[in-house]
Amino acid sequence: xxxxxxxxxxxxxxxxxxxxxxxxxxxxxxxxxxxxxxxxxxxxxxxxxxxxxxxxxxxxxxxxxxxxxxxxxxxxxxxxxxxxxxxxxxxxxxxxxxxxxxxxxxxxxxxxxxxxxxx
Amino acid sequence: xxxxxxxxxxxxxxxxxxxxxxxxxxxxxxxxxxxxxxxxxxxxxxxxxxxxxxxxxxxxxxxxxxxxxxxxxxxxxxxxxxxxxxxxxxxxxxxxxxxxxxxxxxxxxxxx
Numbered sequence: 001x002x003x004x005x006x007x008x009x010x011x012x013x014x015x016x017x018x019x020x021x022x023x024x025x026x027x028x029x030x031x032x033x034x035x036x037x038x039x040x041x042x043x044x045x046x047x048x049x050x051x052x053x054x055x056x057x058x059x060x061x062x063x064x065x066x067x068x069x070x071x072x073x074x075x076x077x078x079x080x081x082x083x084x085x086x087x088x089x090x091x092x093x094x095x096x097x098x099x100x101x102x103x104x105x106x107x108x109x110x111x112x113x114x115x116x117x118x119x
Numbered sequence: 120x121x122x123x124x125x126x127x128x129x130x131x132x133x134x135x136x137x138x139x140x141x142x143x144x145x146x147x148x149x150x151x152x153x154x155x156x157x158x159x160x161x162x163x164x165x166x167x168x169x170x171x172x173x174x175x176x177x178x179x180x181x182x183x184x185x186x187x188x189x190x191x192x193x194x195x196x197x198x199x200x201x202x203x204x205x206x207x208x209x210x211x212x213x214x215x216x217x218x219x220x221x222x223x224x225x226x227x228x229x230x231x
Contacts, residue, residue: 039168046211046222046223046224046225047160047168047211047213047222047225048222049219049220049221049222060218060219062219063219064120064219096167096168101173102154102156102158102173102174102215103154103173103174104173105173105177105179105180107158107170107173107179109167109168109169110167111166111167112167
C-alpha cells in the first residue's frame with residue numbers, strides 16, 4: 001500500500017532554509033508513470049502547488065517561488081526533498097508531498113507536516 | 120497564472136439532498152492531445168486533500184459514484200447526488216493544463 005511521509009523541522013527561523021523530505025513506501029520513486037510534488041497550505045487557507053519532480057530529475061517550480069525552491073530526488077532512498085530558502089512568516093504552512101498523475105488513477109498525498117517560520 | 124474561480128464558497132446542504140459546485144478557469148483547459156486537465160479534490164476536516172475526479176469526469180478508485188464531474192473548456196461542475204455526513208469538508212478544483220498548477224479558493228460543504 002502506497003504511503004508518503006513528510007519529515008523535517010516543524011520550526012524554522014526567518015531568513016533560514018526550510019528542508020523537508022518525503023519518504024515513499026509501497027511504490028518506486030523511479031516509476032516512469034508518476035510525478036512527485038510538493039504542495040502547501042497556510043493554516044485555514046487554500047492550496048498552492050510548489051513544484052514537481054520526475055524520477056529523472058526534471059523539475060517544475062512555481063515561478064512565484066522559483067528563486068527560492070529546490071526539489072531533488074534520491075532514488076536509492078526512495079525519497080524526494082524540498083528546500084525553500086530565505087523563509088518568512090508567509091511560508092508558514094502545512095506542507096504536503098504527493099504522487100501525482102493527471103491522466104489516470106493513482107494520485108496520493110501524504111498527511112502533511114506543519115512548518116512554522118518564527119524566531 | 121490560470122485563475123480558478125469556484126462558487127459558491129459556502130454550501131449548506133441537507134442530508135440526502137444533491138449538491139453542486141461550479142468552477143471556472145481563466146483559460147481553456149483543453150490540451151493539444153484533446154484531454155482536459157481539470158481535477159476535483161475533497162479535503163475533510165483535519166485531513167489531507169484527496170483527489171476525487173481527474174480529466175473532468177473520471178472518478179478515482181474508491182470514490183463513491185454519487186460524485187460526478189462534468190464540463191468543458193472553461194466551465195466545470197462537481198455534483199454530489201445525495202449528500203452524506205462523510206462529505207463534509209472543503210472541495211477544490213485544480214487545473215493541470217498550465218504550469219503552475221492552480222487551485223480554486225475552495226467550497227466549504229456543511230450539513231444544514
